[in-house]
Every structure is written in C-alpha cells, then in structure tokens.
Amino acid sequence: MHIISKKRITDFIKLYPDSKTALLAWYAIANSETLSDFNDLRNWFPHADLVGRRTVFNIGGNKYRMITRVNFVSSKIFILKILPHAEYSKNKWK
Numbered sequence: 001m002h003i004i005s006k007k008r009i010t011d012f013i014k015l016y017p018d019s020k021t022a023l024l025a026w027y028a029i030a031n032s033e034t035l036s037d038f039n040d041l042r043n044w045f046p047h048a049d050l051v052g053r054r055t056v057f058n059i060g061g062n063k064y065r066m067i068t069r070v071n072f073v074s075s076k077i078f079i080l081k082i083l084p085h086a087e088y089s090k091n092k093w094k
Helices: 006-015 018-030 039-044 084-088
Strands: 002-004 049-051 054-058 064-071 076-084
Touching: 002 018, 006 018, 006 076, 018 054, 018 064, 018 076, 054 076, 064 084, 076 084
Parallel strands: 002 076
Antiparallel strands: 049 054, 054 064, 064 076
16 A cells, blocks of 8 residues: 555654654554455454545554545545544544
C-alpha cells in the first residue's frame, strides 16, 4: 500500500516519542503489503475498525489511534489524523 503521508507519522512522533516504535512498525507492514479488502487488512491489523468510511487503527496497545481512509482499488492509505486515545474518545475528529 502507498501511505499518504508519512510526514503525519513523523510529526506525531516528535510530539509523542513513545509512539515511534509502534507507528514505524505499522508503517513497515502497511507500506510493504498489498491489501485487497478490509478482511485482508484485518489479517495484518486485527484491531482495526471501520468507523463510517474511515479505518481506525489502534497504535501502541491502544494508547493512540490513527484515523485513515483506505482505498483498496488504488492501494493507498490516507492518514487523516493520529491522536492520543483520550483525544480520540472526545469524538471531535468526526
């Protein structure tokens, strides 16, 4: 999958350095795989959830949430936001 954009990950890591290992591990897997559908995605990321038209990934043992838009046809994952779990729970991202 092509990730758009890694800059969101690197910017988030600057704010939350403890997220680095988990985010870079997610990136390595997502960037190296071609996923055909949501079920295929769940094989690699079993805790990913569909929320409307977005896919939300639990990062770092659910400490962070990454909100994305996954386009399986074009093999792209658009990173919309990465948030600490407490911010995600406020639902302001919707």
